[in-house]
Amino acid sequence: MRAMRPMPRAVKGLACLLGLWLLAPFVAGMVRLGDADWSGVDRAGLVRAAGVSMASAGVATLLIGLFGIPLGYVLARGRGWWTVWLGGVVQLPLALPPLAGGVLLLFLLGYGGPLGGLGLSEHFGGIVAAEMFVAAPFLIIAARSAFAAVDPVLEDVAATLGHRPGAIFRRVSLPLAWRPILAGLVLAWLRAFGEFGATVMLAYHPYSLPVFTYVAFGEAGLPAMLPVLAPTLLLAGLLMVAGHWLTRPVARGAAPRMAPLPLPATRERAEASPRHLALAIHRDLPGFTLDVTLESRTRRIAILGPSGSGKSMTLRAIAGLEDVAGQVRLDGGDLSPLPPEQRAVAYVPQGYALPAHLTVARQVTFATDCVPERAAAWMGALGLEALSGRYPAELSPGQRQRVALARALSRRRVDLVLLDEPFSALDAPLRARLRREVLAVLRGMEALTVLVTHDPAEALAMAEELVLLDGGRVIRAGPTADVFARPGSELAARLLGAEAIGDGVMLPDGRIDLGQGVGLLVRHPVGEGADLPPTGTRVRWSARPYQIRLAKDGAYPARILWRGTVRDGQRPTRLRLGDAELEILADPSCEADGACRVTIDPGCLQVWPAA
Incomplete structure (x- = not known):
């Protein structure tokens, strides 16, 4: 198990303060349980109201999930002004006071509204509609964040493996995002279960649990409220525990040690057609x-x-x-x-x-x-x-x-x-x-x-x-x-790893005149030198540092200008070859100094016309 890293004290302190503030009202309610008027509670009405709230919250959450999860995906993957606009619209219910949201729903669904003929006012369907309006943003925002965290390359690879967009959503995107989405559904249910403002405006009857609580408070005051709060807290608590259990991280075993990789079984065969x-x-x-x-x-x-x-x-x-x-x-x-x-x-x-x-x-x-x-x-x-x-x-x-x-x-x-x-x-x-x-x-x-x-x-x-x-x-x-062999330009040569670079002029015999009487032989794999720049052309040439070697019988005279300390089994050495100064990697045992000779494989040289 991974060790827990210590947290900053200030972070822990601030977290504990807010946690205590959120817990304090529940503690205060527990202290007052002794004042509860259990005899005056309308138990049948309380059970009916709890049933209405649970059923309406369940239906609302189901509908929110059915439409909100795709909307979250569209917001996460969409591009353009319309996505920004739609994302803003989704968050509007969070900015409205619940009563204001209920008024807007009345304008739409109440008598005289464009959809008033549906008969949702003072109906169970009205409660569901009100709860969907106020609770949907919790799921949509969670889904958008969850889908945005899924690497799009995973979806791209699935497409190259033959999966169509619908299958990619079902088999890749949704399974990877389901934990945050499930948390969003739990939040949406809790918000719908506790919704009062928009519900009381659109569908006062049948009583939901929050409306029943409000009515009980108006009739008998705080003592009648305490028995009503008990089932509310119990149901909400049970759902939060269930949501925590469903979204908990799943522990898995440690990675196995890497076994030696067996070579693929291959057989000699003729080279396939290009x-x-x-x-x-x-x-x-x-x-x-x-x-x-x-x-x-x-x-x-x-x-x-x-x-x-x-x-x-x-x-x-x-x-x-x-x-x-x-x-x-x-x-x-x-x-x-x-x-x-x-x-x-x-x-x-x-x-x-x-x-x-x-x-x-x-x-x-x-x-x-x-x-x-x-x-x-x-x-x-x-x-x-x-x-x-x-x-x-x-x-x-x-x-x-x-x-x-x-x-x-x-x-x-x-x-x-x-x-x-x-x-x-x-x-x-x-x-x-x-x-x-x-x-x-x-x-x-x-x-x-x-x-x-x-x-x-x-x-x-x-x-x-x-x-x-x-x-x-x-x-x-x-x-x-x-x-x-022929990069064509210095930029291309450097992309190919060229480091030791010098200048020269092409000679008639396929050599490069480096100055001071040094003619560097070039032999490319194709054309026996016919593909080299024309005689008299100024060229640039390069070889990798390890391809220029010090040797007593080397073909070219040179002079060592500086020898560095051994690094990674090689000794950096700077030398002059003709008019060029080159840095090479020499054998660490080499003690040569001053005049020396070097050898360069003529087939490893890169040559291109000077700019």
């Missing part, structure tokens, strides 16, 4: 415009870019979760008119979006077209069988990632696997392991995979083609090795 993805999407937002045009023929694409560049929005547009203009085409078919539930996508968002009320087994089989045998196979392959009865709060981040992946891949048909930074929440060793295992899974599938990441190493390891986004636009796209 898929043809064509994007032409556009969306204008305040301060940001997404404008992505892309055509790719491959099976694994990575979208790389800084935060706020439009990566996740692009992925959501492919899934059908963003309202964008343009087209999304896969293998010639236009997906744009299709809602998310019809696009055959396996979507794994950031955070994994696992509804808290579903066990692992129910999470994995949540898709409408889930194949039970396939779900069981993925649970076995990803080491989830022992966790099938656990809830998301009882899982580690790595286990949640596996659940989200198994859920996405258990569908009968998957044409697109969409992964939005699926490993970002994991520590480095687990991230590397799951990356290898997920890649093994994806290689055995016919689906097209689109991975969103901000990690160049992840993109290089998992993707055949790479798309660089910045400011909502594609700044470079192509085969992954080609993009890494």
Whole structure:
């Protein structure tokens, strides 16, 4: 059990003062019980009034729930001026004195009113109508807050798993919001049960319990009031206890230790045919415009870019979760008119979006077209069988990632696997392991995979083609090795992790003149140097710090300018290579100083024309 954190004394003091003030009237009433006139109580009338109040409050609460829960959802998810206006209207009854609310109801439902023909005045239905008017805001406000606290991504993922809006509301939104909604229903019942002002104006007869109490006070004073208060307090107290019991937190067991993950069973097979993805999407937002045009023929694409560049929005547009203009085409078919539930996508968002009320087994089989045998196979392959009865709060981040992946891949048909930074929440060793295992899974599938990441190493390891986004636009796209070798601009190079950057001029033999007689050899995977900028072009070049190594037989003369302290098993070292000053990571045992030689793999260099 989690230890209770100490609370500030001032907070405890203020809380206790208000609690005492709320308790004091009840204590004062208990003290005066000896003055009660039990003999003069109209017991039959009291029982009838209690029955009227309980029944009317029950009917009113039922109707409030039937209409108020959907209204709370609309207020939580709606956008625009009309939502603000409607939210204000909902709260108006709270601002009115109850008698004023009763007068307004008389104008509407009384004799001569537009709905006076319904005959609700001086009728049980009038009591229900009055109680609904004053009590509905308590449920609606609670429902709106509860639905607003439900992560919309959970609903989005449910849509990609084939669920229609009505099913998403019933199976995701409502189960996650039910505890606060139940508390709102309890508050609405209590408010309806104790309603007097609006009721006495609209429906004085039949007597409800508050009206009966008022009449008893007018006839016999305080001694006749005390016996009437007893059943009122008893009923209200019983309901509050029941509501507290129903909304209490449910204790669950602790999360199990993470077992070693068995590798998915894979077999060697011929590489599947590439898929043809064509994007032409556009969306204008305040301060940001997404404008992505892309055509790719491959099976694994990575979208790389800084935060706020439009990566996740692009992925959501492919899934059908963003309202964008343009087209999304896969293998010639236009997906744009299709809602998310019809696009055959396996979507794994950031955070994994696992509804808290579903066990692992129910999470994995949540898709409408889930194949039970396939779900069981993925649970076995990803080491989830022992966790099938656990809830998301009882899982580690790595286990949640596996659940989200198994859920996405258990569908009968998957044409697109969409992964939005699926490993970002994991520590480095687990991230590397799951990356290898997920890649093994994806290689055995016919689906097209689109991975969103901000990690160049992840993109290089998992993707055949790479798309660089910045400011909502594609700044470079192509085969992954080609993009890494020829970023096309310094911005693209830095997105790809370039740190050691220098200048030079292209020489006829495919070298870069760095000055001081140093000619840096460049050899790219394609074209034997024919794809390099023309001779005489000023270029920028880069290599990662660990790719420039000190070696006695190195190809290039250099000079060490500074050596730092060992950090993470490497020694930061600054050196001059030609006219360039570069910071590299050297072996901690290296004691070289002054003149030295370095080696650089010509295939790892990135080259682009200088601005």
